[in-house]
Amino acid sequence: MTDLAPRELRVIVAVAGARGFSAAARELSMTQSAVSHSVRTSERRIGAVLFERGRRGATPTPAGEVVAAHARRVLRLLEVMGAEARGIAAGGGxxxxxxxxxxxxxxxxxxxxxxxxxxxxxxxxxxxxxxxxxxxxxxxxxxxxxxxxxxxxxxxxxxxxxxxxxxxxxxxxxxEEEYSLVHPAGHSAPRTLPLVDWAENCTSYTRDWWAAQSWIPRATVEADDDGAVLSMVSRGLGMAIMPGLSLYGAPDGIEITALGPDRPTRxxxxxxxxxxxxxxxxxxxxxxxxxxxxxxxxxxxxxxx
Incomplete structure (x- = not known):
């Protein structure tokens, strides 16, 4: 069994976050040598190298990334344990x-x-x-x-x-969100407009539905987020296919059209x-x-x- 104390877990998390022993030492109010010693001890007990040391600091190895993630979760559970125990002691329920x-x-x-x-x-x-x-x-x-x-x-x-x-x-x-066609209000043929899209949107499409729609062009306008997409559509720069939550507070100048019974959902x-x-x-x-x-x-x- 790997036996690490919370203090050692905090050192691992700090070094992983700061990408260096000196910065982690400052964060923890420890000496650099104490941080380095703690990491070496943890590596020996775990049986794996956790950080690649170099002139530019300390980079977590794949094993180090896994250990740091587990360390954060363990430390968080210790916090939750204390908070719940104090709550029960104070309020009874x-x-x-x-x-x-x-x-x-x-x-x-x-x-x-x-x-x-x-x-x-x-x-x-x-x-x-x-x-x-x-x-x-x-x-x-x-x-x-x-x-x-x-x-x-x-x-x-x-x-x-x-x-x-x-x-x-x-x-x-x-x-469950429905996707809808979003386009400039009053446009006579919105499906002929360029497609405006953003990176987060494409991962949520129903792939089979998307592939079957011959009228959807490749995105020629890409934005950073859904708010930027709506702004561009409202300015007449194209149309978009967007999920329901993104359409809250949509700006004036756009129209939302249902995509029919086979519409994609998220x-x-x-x-x-x-x-x-x-x-x-x-x-x-x-x-x-x-x-x-x-x-x-x-x-x-x-x-x-």
Whole structure:
């Protein structure tokens, strides 16, 4: 069994984050030699080299990346353990007195439109909880990677058939979004316009539906995020195919048209670790996310057949 103390785990996390022994030493108020000794001891006990040492600092090896992620998660569980124990001791029930930071990773449209009502209800019921939200682009490892790496307790992510749940995580679907055609209002032939797109959007398309649409051109205009896409469409620069959450607060000058009964959809859900799924704060947040998802669909009154 690998026997590392919390102090040693904190050193590993600090070196991985700072990419160097000197910077980690300053962060931890330790000497560089003490940090170096701690890492060497941890490497010996684990049986693997965790960092490549060089003139420019210390870069985590593949093994080091895995160990740092586990270390973050273990340290976070120790924090949760203490917070829940103090809550139970103070209030007798635990659930009403849970407190401390709750780290959430979400992509832009979810952070803007799904999280706020959930967090409003959460903090009203549990004033001691302090939500810490990071917006993360839903590309590559996306928000799920933040949980796996121990940087977030829960992720709001694309899940389901379009994005398989990564090993080591658990979750559920909160909302099914429909994709719609978005185009300049009043345009007589919007499907002939150039396609405006952004990197996060393409990973969520239903591939078979997309391939079957001969009228959809290759994107000739690409934007940084869905808000920029809407701005460009409103200026008459093209049309877009976008999911429901992205259409909240859409600017004037655009029209939203349904794509028909075979339209693509996107599943929005939550992901967390099995351990965090049992924590009081994460369970409370999941309850509020489920409640908020019931009002998160874009109104059909803005769509035309």
């Amino acid at each position: 635990g659930a009403d007195t849970v407190g401390g930071p709750l780290r959430i990773a979400a992509f832009r449209s979810a952070a803007l439109h799904l999280l706020p009502p959930a967090l409003e209800r959460l903090t009203a019921r549990h004033p001691g909880i302090e939500p810490v939200v990071r917006m993360v682009r839903e590309v590559g490892r996306g928000t799920a990677g933040e949980v796996l790496d121990g940087r977030a307790d829960l992720a709001v992510a694309t899940v389901g058939t379009t994005s398989a749940v990564e090993a080591g995580l658990v979750g559920g679907v909160l909302l 599943s929005i859900g939550y992901l967390t670790t099995p351990e965090q799924a049992r924590s009081l704060a994460v369970r409370a947040l999941i309850r509020e996310l489920r409640a908020a998802s019931g009002i998160a669909a874009v109104s059909d009154s803005r769509k035309s057949d």
